[in-house]
Amino acid sequence: MTTKDRIYRSPAAIAGGLLLLAIAVWLGIDALVQGTGRTPWLALAAMILVIPLVVAFTLRPAVFAGEDRMRVRNPFRVIVLPWGQVAAFRSSYSNEVVTASGTKYQLWSIPVSLRARKKAARRTARAEAGGPRGGGRSRGMGGLGFPGAGSTAAAADAADGPLRAETDKVMDELRELWESREKAESAQGEVSVRWAYEVLAPVAAGAVLLAILIATG
Numbered sequence: 001m002t003t004k005d006r007i008y009r010s011p012a013a014i015a016g017g018l019l020l021l022a023i024a025v026w027l028g029i030d031a032l033v034q035g036t037g038r039t040p041w042l043a044l045a046a047m048i049l050v051i052p053l054v055v056a057f058t059l060r061p062a063v064f065a066g067e068d069r070m071r072v073r074n075p076f077r078v079i080v081l082p083w084g085q086v087a088a089f090r091s092s093y094s095n096e097v098v099t100a101s102g103t104k105y106q107l108w109s110i111p112v113s114l115r116a117r118k119k120a121a122r123r124t125a126r127a128e129a130g131g132p133r134g135g136g137r138s139r140g141m142g143g144l145g146f147p148g149a150g151s152t153a154a155a156a157d158a159a160d161g162p163l164r165a166e167t168d169k170v171m172d173e174l175r176e177l178w179e180s181r182e183k184a185e186s187a188q189g190e191v192s193v194r195w196a197y198e199v200l201a202p203v204a205a206g207a208v209l210l211a212i213l214i215a216t217g
Contacts, residue, residue: 005064005071006177008170009109017058024050042213049206056199061108065177068187072097074108078194081105083187086178091171099191110167 024047031043056075064071070086072079081099088098095107181187 003067005066006173008063008065008107010061010111013058013061013109013111017054020054020058021051024054038213038217042210045206045210045213047206048202049210052199052202052206056196056203057108060196060199063107063109063174065174067181068184069189070097070174070178072105072107074106076196076199078196079105080192082189082191083178083181083184084189085191086182089171089175089178091168095167095171097174101191103191110170112167 028043028047032040035043060073060075062073064073069080069082072081081097085100086097087100087102090096090098090104091112094112095110096104097107098104
């Protein structure tokens with residue numbers, strides 16, 4: 001039975017990308033329709049350049065994790081890594097996968113949120129300390145002051161272990177899957193990297209056209 005890949009994407013990036021695309025299309029079409037002289041051509045060149053870049057950096061990135069390999073779809077490349085070729089996952093200011101040869105690939109669709117990490121650390125510290133205290137009232141049971149309700153919830157949080165930011169949880173899931181599958185015979189093979197020419201070609205065309213229009217203006 002074939003198991004479907006787990007797919008990891010950034011909802012914030014997708015939302016931001018859709019907003020940027022809407023703005024770019026709106027301004028571009030307005031310039032094409034209302035513009036005079038060279039303006040429509042400049043708008044067309046800018047759209048050919050900008051729209052693929054917005055898609056590449058916001059909508060395109062994704063990580064697909066299967067039983068035998070992970071596929072990393074970054075803005076300009078697609079990297080396929082059998083689990084047997086993965087050496088480590090690293091998280092600092094960005095999330096990365098490291099291959100057995102030492103090559104690092106950034107996981108664009110799993111961005112690091114330092115704010116989320118700090119928030120999780122504060123909640124963990126409060127849970128370990130027995131929950132927040134203030135004015136002798138507990139925050140449990142809707143803040144009505146029932147004794148022990150807040151400390152009970154804090155104890156439950158502490159029992160579950162340290163709280164983690166969402167993207168750190170995703171990295172934990174990837175590490176667990178890798179550790180369980182790295183020795184499997186079907187998870188062996190070579191790393192493959194493919195450039196995303198479907199993104200690079202229109203970007204290059206838009207850049208060349210825009211440069212020619214500016215140079216001849």
